[in-house]
Amino acid sequence: MCEALKNNYQLCEEIGRGRFGTISRCFSPSSNNFFACKVIDKSLLTDPLDRECLQNEAKFMTLLSPHPNIVQIYDVYENDAFLSIVMELCEPVTLYDEILRNPICETRAAGYMQQLLSALAHCHRYGVVHRDVKPENVFLDSRGKVKLGDFGSADWLLGEMGTTSGVVGTPYYVAPEVVMGREYGEKVDVWSAGVVLYTMLAGIPPFYGETAAEIFEAVLRANLRFPTRIFRSVSPAAKDLLRKMICRDVSRRLSAEQALRHPWILGGGETTSMD
The missing domain is CATH 3.30.200.20 (Phosphorylase Kinase; domain 1)
Incomplete structure (x- = not known):
């Protein structure tokens, strides 16, 4: 010591x-x-x-x-x-603990996601990618405010394209381009945040398997589904944001800044139509 x-x-x-x-x-x-x-x-x-x-x-x-x-x-x-x-001392409560209790309603999920995206946008402006965004690393203070922590897997984004490499992260939340061993940029965090949002609303992650290899296979397929029995009451706007964050095509995936401007986030998770 x-x-x-x-x-x-x-x-x-x-x-x-x-x-x-x-x-x-x-x-x-x-x-x-x-x-x-x-x-x-x-x-x-x-x-x-x-x-x-x-x-x-x-x-x-x-x-x-x-x-x-x-x-x-x-x-x-x-x-x-x-x-x-x-x-900073946060309460020993994480978003993972909240999800374990019950799926989170849209208005509360939108509040948590707005704060998480704000933290990620701040990281990305400084050329830092977190690389391990998951509910266990999202802490909640005594007032319920989101605090992103555990930067042990973070890295600098280098070069003109702002990229890094290395298979880092947690299987359920890792982006396909990481699994494929390619160079990747800040949008891997947005994919992970999208998986966090899905898990908040559904109580389960969108891609799963019995082993890490099976989870990675599901991530690579990126077959995003919204089972009716789970998503019956989830708004079209929330599903639209999920599709744009958990998007296999990196060029079409939103950045953290763009996700912050999505109608569902701006509306605080109110169940409005996307028409």
Whole structure:
């Protein structure tokens, strides 16, 4: 543990655990506020790519802060053994927890999606692609505000076309061009956000299988369906947005900025006709 961290913060109870370390609640006597502290054990980082991703996480969060819908970073401490990131403390509730309770109504889903798209548009303006947008990485604060977190898989968009590469992400939410091993751009995040929206409204993801390979096959087919028994009460406007976000043709897929201007988002999820 870094001595400078101990000098400035009091570590409290553990509130989360990952492959490389723990997340604890911590208290700052100087500000009289609580924060979250992610402590990464460097001895567990045997893969150079893992080490690079976790180093980049702090850089990306610093670059993108402050934004009302991105988890804010406050301090970074590092020594030979540990990397510690002090960040905004969100409630231990994610969008995944909300979805598990019940499918989410359109007005609430539109509010969540507007905030998530705002966070992604902010990332993309800075040339950053998140690459692991999923309900588990969308935190909800005590007021129900969306906070996009976990930038461990994020990357820079490089070159004139603004692209990167690498098979990164979570099978249910990953875009087809990622699975195919091609270079790809910021719109992989929009695909993933579209899958999040579908899952909010339906309670299940649009593409699934028994194994990761089967899920990837379903993603590559990109056969987007709206089963009547599940989508009977979902508006045409919501389905229209889903088709334009979960679109296999990248050139026709909306950007985050374009999705923010879609009538369903602008109307707050009100069930209006698309005619």
